[in-house]
Every structure is written in structure tokens, then in C-alpha cells.
Amino acid sequence: MDWVLKDLAKWNDKIEEIAQECGLDYYPQEFEVCDYHDMLGYQSYVGMPSRYPHWSFGKSFEKQNTMYKLGMSGLAYEMVINSNPCLAYLMIDNPLSMQILVMAHVYGHNDFFKNNINFSKTRAEYALEMFKLNADRIRSFHETPSIGYEGVERILDAAHAISFHVDRNQRIVRLSEEEQRIQHFQHVNREKDNWDELKKPEKDEDFIPALSEDLMLFLIENSRFLQSWEKEILRIVREETLYFLPQMETKIMNEGWASFWHYTILHKLNLPPAMHVDFIRSHNQVIRPHVGGLNPYHIGFTLMAHLAGKKDAFEYEINPKIFDVRTVDRDASFLRRFLTKELMEELGLFEYEKNQGRITVSNTSDDFKGWKDVRDTLIAQTGTGSIPVIKVKGIAPISNSLMLVHEFDGRELELGYVSKTMEHIATLWSDFPVKLETTVDGHEVTCIYANKEFRVEGIDRDETETEYTHI
Amino acid sequence: MAIFKEFSKQKRDRSAADRQRHKELVKEKIKKGIADVIAEESIIGQDKDKKIKVPIKGIKEYRFVFGSNKGKGAAQGTGKEQKGQVIQDQNAQQQKGKGKGEAGSDPGEDIYETEITLEEAIQFMFEDLELPDMDQKKYFQTDTEVMRKLLGYQKKGIRARLSKRKTMMNRIKRMKAKGIDSKALYESKDSSFPFHNDDLVYRRLQVDTEEHSNAVVLCLMDTSGSMDQAKKYLARSFYFMLYTFLQTRYENTEIIFIAHHTEAKEVTEDEFFHKGESGGTIISSAYNKALEIIEERYNPLLWNIYAFHCSDGDNFSSDNKKAIESAVKLSNVCNLFGYGEIKPDVGYSWSSMIDEYKKIEEDNFICLRMRTKEAVWPALQKFLRKDKSNTLMD
Numbered sequence: 001m002d003w004v005l006k007d008l009a010k011w012n013d014k015i016e017e018i019a020q021e022c023g024l025d026y027y028p029q030e031f032e033v034c035d036y037h038d039m040l041g042y043q044s045y046v047g048m049p050s051r052y053p054h055w056s057f058g059k060s061f062e063k064q065n066t067m068y069k070l071g072m073s074g075l076a077y078e079m080v081i082n083s084n085p086c087l088a089y090l091m092i093d094n095p096l097s098m099q100i101l102v103m104a105h106v107y108g109h110n111d112f113f114k115n116n117i118n119f120s121k122t123r124a125e126y127a128l129e130m131f132k133l134n135a136d137r138i139r140s141f142h143e144t145p146s147i148g149y150e151g152v153e154r155i156l157d158a159a160h161a162i163s164f165h166v167d168r169n170q171r172i173v174r175l176s177e178e179e180q181r182i183q184h185f186q187h188v189n190r191e192k193d194n195w196d197e198l199k200k201p202e203k204d205e206d207f208i209p210a211l212s213e214d215l216m217l218f219l220i221e222n223s224r225f226l227q228s229w230e231k232e233i234l235r236i237v238r239e240e241t242l243y244f245l246p247q248m249e250t251k252i253m254n255e256g257w258a259s260f261w262h263y264t265i266l267h268k269l270n271l272p273p274a275m276h277v278d279f280i281r282s283h284n285q286v287i288r289p290h291v292g293g294l295n296p297y298h299i300g301f302t303l304m305a306h307l308a309g310k311k312d313a314f315e316y317e318i319n320p321k322i323f324d325v326r327t328v329d330r331d332a333s334f335l336r337r338f339l340t341k342e343l344m345e346e347l348g349l350f351e352y353e354k355n356q357g358r359i360t361v362s363n364t365s366d367d368f369k370g371w372k373d374v375r376d377t378l379i380a381q382t383g384t385g386s387i388p389v390i391k392v393k394g395i396a397p398i399s400n401s402l403m404l405v406h407e408f409d410g411r412e413l414e415l416g417y418v419s420k421t422m423e424h425i426a427t428l429w430s431d432f433p434v435k436l437e438t439t440v441d442g443h444e445v446t447c448i449y450a451n452k453e454f455r456v457e458g459i460d461r462d463e464t465e466t467e468y469t470h471i
Numbered sequence: 472m473a474i475f476k477e478f479s480k481q482k483r484d485r486s487a488a489d490r491q492r493h494k495e496l497v498k499e500k501i502k503k504g505i506a507d508v509i510a511e512e513s514i515i516g517q518d519k520d521k522k523i524k525v526p527i528k529g530i531k532e533y534r535f536v537f538g539s540n541k542g543k544g545a546a547q548g549t550g551k552e553q554k555g556q557v558i559q560d561q562n563a564q565q566q567k568g569k570g571k572g573e574a575g576s577d578p579g580e581d582i583y584e585t586e587i588t589l590e591e592a593i594q595f596m597f598e599d600l601e602l603p604d605m606d607q608k609k610y611f612q613t614d615t616e617v618m619r620k621l622l623g624y625q626k627k628g629i630r631a632r633l634s635k636r637k638t639m640m641n642r643i644k645r646m647k648a649k650g651i652d653s654k655a656l657y658e659s660k661d662s663s664f665p666f667h668n669d670d671l672v673y674r675r676l677q678v679d680t681e682e683h684s685n686a687v688v689l690c691l692m693d694t695s696g697s698m699d700q701a702k703k704y705l706a707r708s709f710y711f712m713l714y715t716f717l718q719t720r721y722e723n724t725e726i727i728f729i730a731h732h733t734e735a736k737e738v739t740e741d742e743f744f745h746k747g748e749s750g751g752t753i754i755s756s757a758y759n760k761a762l763e764i765i766e767e768r769y770n771p772l773l774w775n776i777y778a779f780h781c782s783d784g785d786n787f788s789s790d791n792k793k794a795i796e797s798a799v800k801l802s803n804v805c806n807l808f809g810y811g812e813i814k815p816d817v818g819y820s821w822s823s824m825i826d827e828y829k830k831i832e833e834d835n836f837i838c839l840r841m842r843t844k845e846a847v848w849p850a851l852q853k854f855l856r857k858d859k860s861n862t863l864m865d
């Protein structure tokens with residue numbers, strides 16, 4: 001260790017001075033020094049000092065620990081929490097040059113959390129407290145004799161399976177269920193002038209209109225036989241997902257922003273030459289492209305640096321427009337607005353198609369027309385784009401079936417996973433049937449989970465069987 | 472002005488409990504999955520060190536995900552990719568392409584999907600099983616090296632035998648000798664008084680022998696003509712599992728193999744598992760052979776005796792009465808006598824010993840039916856389950 005806490009404080013003051021000069025506007029910052037084991041621990045609980053117990057966090061720890069030991073992946077070199085005051089961890093084994101880089105990087109994230117509009121509903125002041133309260137609540141269920149550890153686990157397992165199926169964009173104002181109902185009623189009866197013909201739900205095909213993206217909320221509000229503690233667990237999982245969702249939606253921007261600022265700040269710090277070399281090396285390590293994958297740091301940094309002005313000279317004025325971008329955009333809009341053909345070529349982006357185990361390049365960035373397809377595909381898979389959109393169609397009033405629709409965008413669902421996920425949903429739907437409409441091989445099909453069995457209707461059964469029985 | 476929190480040496484292993492739970496679940500999963508392996512693969516006579524692929528995929532966290540088979544994705548490349556270029560082709564001899572071309576959304580395999588050896592798999596399978604009603608009073612002296620007796624202490628040893636108490640005391644002695652007040656030491660945070668190599672003390676143990684009750688297991692198999700390939704396969708699978716179970720769990724168990732058609736003879740392990748026979752079936756011959764062997768070599772007063780018989784139940788009807796008599800006799804000298812009837816053909820079968828055996832009222836006689844290879848493992852479990860409260864006949 002080539003530093004003591006005082007050194008960190010000293011460098012931090014210099015970093016803050018520059019950060020403020022540059023116009024960064026951040027929450028008060030707290031750094032906690034931790035070791036490798038702590039870091040793995042924080043990583044497996046997504047950074048939270050306090051989180052409810054669940055085996056998946058243990059699994060995550062084991063997995064990361066194994067991967068780290070096998071050299072398959074490095075440890076996160078920084079971890080910052082969207083909280084006020086903002087909490088970040090510094091690993092004790094890192095040399096001073098690395099700590100300086102991480103601290104500068106952290107101020108970028110901190111500023112982003114405070115200012116980006118997608119985070120406006122995450123209530124950073126209460127974040128740590130919220131996670132702690134939720135953890136206490138779950139533990140209290142463990143200790144309730146009628147519930148117990150396994151009772152909680154059963155619901156948590158199911159809740160985790162659908163945790164991302166919440167309202168993805170909290171900033172869009174949605175119609176309330178009642179308003180939707182009225183609208184649906186009007187829609188159904190628009191062309192009728194005879195009172196007697198006005199429809200009432202009496203057949204299975206008549207749905208209570210909901211078409212909500214928030215499956216979690218729908219279950220909390222409509223699952224009739226779910227007990228209050230079970231709903232409470234759903235509420236907790238939903239609340240925590242909503243807290244993390246903006247981070248998923250702004251991964252590229254956020255990392256790009258933080259990387260841009262550590263790079264800018266460190267250039268202004270007048271580091272001793274040896275340290276400067278270390279820093280450049282670390283920076284390049286982080287920013288390098290991942291061939292065959294996507295490095296959000298690389299993509300984000302390239303775009304941010306481009307928007308800020310010329311790339312490698314930091315004496316010039318930074319274009320103030322980037323502060324507006326960091327405030328109003330999310331990855332999808334950010335990439336759509338600023339990812340140009342030239343930048344894509346620089347990033348070496350291409351599009352591929354998978355078909356029966358064969359992966360083929362389908363479009364490249366230097367292609368006259370194809371580059372837009374590459375961009376759109378990239379946008380479709382960033383953040384929550386990698387999670388299928390499942391909407392609630394409603395409840396069939398007689399069978400009490402839960403009707404879901406997969407919003408098909410060309411990407412098929414993995415049927416083995418559908419089967420197991422629907423099993424979890426059935427747990428939360430008190431074992432009434434659950435139905436999901438989706439598309440397989442160009443055919444519209446309905447996946448049905450009823451009476452503890454999964455089946456697919458509407459396509460040749462043999463064909464699908466091979467696809468989902470391998471799990 | 473940022474706040475810096477110093478590194479705290481006080482360790483709390485926060486994920487310990489969740490890791491523990493995860494391990495439990497993995498173990499359960501392997502145990503459940505293992506029966507499928509046994510059913511799927513022919514494991515008879517295979518090398519125990521053989522790695523088998525356990526068809527459990529770790530503990531997956533299921534969600535709605537996009538399939539890996541079809542779809543589009545974007546990735547970063549070298550900039551030299553050409554439209555139409557094939558980056559990866561899994562169909563072509565499992566070639567590992569350079570660019571993975573995989574990004575993000577694929578379900579992916581978890582780290583726990585790993586191969587385990589047959590031996591380990593069997594350990595998992597047999598964890599909850601034991602030879603039922605093993606009678607501890609039936610003693611027989613054997614040289615089982617199980618108990619380790621504490622003989623004193625020594626300076627060198629393996630970590631597991633470190634005596635923490637003695638070691639601690641040595642450290643305190645050394646501290647006193649140096650005139651350090653332990654209280655003052657703990658109050659001043661900076662200094663410490665580490666253990667020295669000389670402090671370490673290990674327990675000295677001696678391997679001891681123990682009196683152990685003995686057991687013999689008689690494996691009786693029908694090798695008559697009506698036992699076709701499929702039936703023999705089931706019977707052998709059953710015995711293979713039983714045999715492996717006995718070998719892994721009991722050090723002092725003798726195993727006797729008896730093959731029978733119209734007459735019975737004692738055979739070697741190899742013959743039992745690999746040789747085919749033909750002819751009619753007289754079940755009582757096997758039971759009598761077993762009784763004979765018991766009388767000659769295994770006094771029920773000294774031995775725990777277990778007998779298992781696998782047959783398709785296709786007996787000469789003239790022998791049925793004798794078979795039942797002998798079965799009762801055998802039950803009387805055995806701790807447990809299990810009869811497994813192999814009936815792969817679904818539907819009505821005109822001859823079944825199980826119907827005859829239902830007349831037997833001995834408590835330690837269990838009979839059940841195995842139709843498919845999937846039923847072999849549950850059958851063995853039923854025979855050997857610790858908790859026998861709900862043993863049902865098929």
C-alpha cells in the first residue's frame with residue numbers, strides 16, 4: 001500500500017476543486033475503504049450495505065469469486081451507490097494512482113445520479129434506509145412461525161423471476177386502471193347504438209382491460225388469494241427493481257460520463273509522470289473495446305468525448321451541451337441522437353444474426369444503409385432492451401386465467417425459460433392458469449401453464465417439444 | 472470535502488448464510504438430478520472415476536429471456552467484419568470461434584453446471600439411505616479403523632488437529648514471560664502479539680479398532696429365458712446401484728451373488744453382471760440356495776442379513792407355493808427381504824409373483840414393481856429409505 005488515508009483526502013480535495021470548476025454538481029461524497037472480500041460481498045448485493053437474504057446473492061458471490069480466482073473476470077474497480085450522501089468503495093489493495101482515478105470517476109457517477117432525470121424518482125436520500133428496512137421486513141417474515149424461511153424463499157424466487165416486469169419508464173404518466181376500464185368500455189361499445197348489446201364480461205375472451213407493463217403491480221393489486229405478507233414481498237422486490245432500473249437504462253451514458261470526467265480531471269491534476277503513466281494504462285484498460293461483445297465504457301466514453309469537443313486535448317472549453325445531454329437522455333435516446341455512422345465505424349460496431357448455432361455478420365457500420373440497422377439493434381439490446389416486454393392483458397373472468405402478451409419484436413423467447421417463469425407466476429397467481437401469447441417460428445402461439453403443466457398451443461407440438469424439454 | 476471511512480478489520484462474512492443456502496439448493500438439485508442420470512445412461516460396470524455430466528444446470532434464476540437460437544445482436548469488432556461473414560458456427564465440429572459474438576441476453580450456463588465423478592454422484596444419491604434395521608446387538612469383532620484415540624500432544628501435525636486451547640495457552644505464557652500485560656495490549660490498538668510457531672500444539676491421535684456389526688447382502692437375480700435384454704438391464708441397474716451403495720457406505724459388508732433359472736448357483740460379481748442365461752424359472756431354487764448359504768456361512772445371530780431378488784415374476788406355477796414358503800423362511804432369517812418385480816410391458820401381464828406374494832405377512836418383506844428404468848432408483852430408495860413409515864406396495 002503506497003498510501004494512507006490522508007493521501008486520499010489530499011488528492012480528493014484537488015479532484016473536487018477541479019470537478020467543481022468544471023461544473024459538476026454532486027451529492028456529498030463518502031468513500032469506504034474495503035478489501036477484496038468485502039468488495040465481492042458488496043458486488044453480490046449490488047453494492048448495498050444492507051440487503052435481504054436470498055440464495056441468489058450467495059450464488060452471485062460464489063460465481064464472481066470463482067470467476068475472479070480463475071482469472072475469467074476482474075473485480076469491479078469501482079462501485080458507487082446512488083444515494084445521498086453518495087457512497088463509494090475503494091479497494092485497499094489498489095495503488096494510489098488507481099485510487100485517484102477511481103475517486104475522479106466516482107464524482108462523475110455522483111453527478112450523474114444527482115442530475116439525470118431518470119433517477120429523479122429513486123429518492124437517493126432514503127436509498128440505504130429503504131434497503132435496510134426491506135431487509136428487516138423480510139427477516140421478520142423469516143421469524144414468523146407461520147411463514148418461515150422457506151415460505152419467504154418460495155415467494156422471493158417467484159418475485160425475482162418477474163422482477164423486471166415493472167413499469168420501465170416511471171416518468172411517463174399512465175392511465176389508472178379505472179381510466180383504462182372506461183376507455184376500453186367506450187372502445188368496445190363505440191359502434192353500438194343499442195343499449196341491450198352493451199357488453200358485459202361473461203365469456204372467457206372478455207378481458208378486464210389492463211395491458212399494463214407492470215406485471216408486479218398487477219399481481220399485487222389483483223392476485224386474489226395472495227396473503228398480505230406475500231404481497232409485501234412483491235412490493236419490496238418491485239420497489240428495489242424500480243430503484244435499480246434507471247441504472248440499467250443509463251449504463252452506457254453513466255459509464256461514459258464518469259469515464260469522460262476521470263479522464264478530464266486527471267489531465268488537469270498535474271500528476272507526477274510515473275503516476276500519469278499508470279493512470280493512462282488503467283484508463284486504457286477500462287476503455288478498451290471488447291471484441292465480440294460490447295464495452296459500455298468504451299461506447300459511452302467515445303460518445304461523450306466526441307460531444308464535449310475534440311478528443312485528446314483538454315485545454316479547450318468543454319461544450320456545455322453535454323450537461324444537458326447527461327440530464328435529459330437515457331441510453332436509448334442518447335445512442336439514437338448521437339451515435340453517428342462515423343462514430344460507429346470508430347467503435348467497430350456490427351450486427352450479427354443467429355440461426356441454428358450459426359452466427360453471421362448481417363450489417364456493418366461502414367455500410368451505406370446497414371449502419372442504421374446496426375444502431376437500432378444495439379439500442380434494442382441495451383439496458384432493459386435485453387429483457388422481453390411482457391404485458392398484462394387481463395384476467396379471464398370465468399377461469400380466472402391471467403392473460404399475458406409478449407410484445408414480439410423479432411426476438412423469440414426461450415421456451416424452456418418461459419415454462420419455468422410461468423410456473424413462478426402461477427405461484428403468485430394462486431395456481432390459476434397463466435397464459436402467454438407470443439410468436440414462435442413466425443407463428444402466433446399461446447403458452448399455457450395450468451394444473452402444474454406447461455404446454456404450447458397453436459403450433460405443431462412436436463416441433464416445440466424439442467425446444468423446451470431440454471431444460 | 473468527502474468523508475473517508477477507514478478500512479475496518481472487523482470481518483463479517485455477510486454472504487455466508489446466503490452462500491450456504493445456495494450450496495444446499497445445489498446439493499438438492501444434484502440429488503434430484505442424479506436419478507435422471509442413472510436412468511439415462513448405462514452406468515453399469517463403468518469406471519468410478521469416470522466423469523459424468525449431471526443434467527442439472529446449476530440453480531438457474533428463470534426469467535423471460537430471449538432465445539439463443541434465433542435473433543439479432545450488435546457487438547464490437549475489429550472494424551474489419553464483412554457482411555455475410557460467419558463468425559461462429561457451432562454446427563461445424565464445435566469449433567471455438569475467435570469472436571464470441573454473444574452479447575448479454577443469452578440465458579447462459581451457470582458455473583455449477585460441472586461434471587462430477589460417478590463416485591461423487593453416488594455419494595449424493597446414497598446420502599439418505601441405509602441398510603434398514605441394522606441390528607447393533609449382533610456383534611462381530613472386526614478391525615474397522617474408525618475411532619481415533621487421543622494419546623497426547625505434539626509439536627507437529629496437520630492443521631485439523633491443532634489444539635486451539637493449548638496453543639492459546641502457550642501464547643499467553645510467552646506473553647507473561649515477556650512481561651506484557653494483555654489488558655494493556657488490547658487497549659492500545661496499534662500493537663499486537665502474534666502467535667509464534669512455537670506456540671502451536673497439535674493433538675496426537677492413534678487409530679483404533681472398533682467392534683462393528685457385520686452384514687451380508689444376498690443378490691438374487693432371475694436369468695431365465697423370459698428375462699429379455701430390457702428386463703436384465705433393469706435388474707442389473709438395480710443391483711449395480713445396490714452394490715455401489717454397499718461398497719461406498721459399508722466397509723464390512725459381504726455380498727453374495729446368486730443367479731437362477733430353474734436352478735440356482737452362486738456366481739462371481741463379474742458373472743452376475745455380465746453373463747446371460749436362459750431356460751425356465753423356478754424361483755424357490757434361488758431362495759433355497761440363499762438359505763443354504765446362510766446356514767453354512769452366515770449365522771443370523773452374528774450377521775445382519777439382507778436379501779434382494781429381481782425377477783419378472785414369470786415362475787412355473789407349480790413352484791409358486793414353494794416359492795412363498797421359502798420366501799417366508801428367508802424373511803425370517805433376514806433383516807430385510809426385498810422383491811423387485813420387473814415388468815417393462817405396460818398392460819395386463821398374466822403372471823406375476825407380486826400377486827402371490829401379497830399373501831405374505833412378514834413385516835420385513837417388501838415387494839414392488841419396476842416398469843421403466845426411471846423406476847429403478849425409486850425402488851431402491853423404497854427398500855433402503857431410513858424412514859419406512861410410508862413404504863407402499865406398488
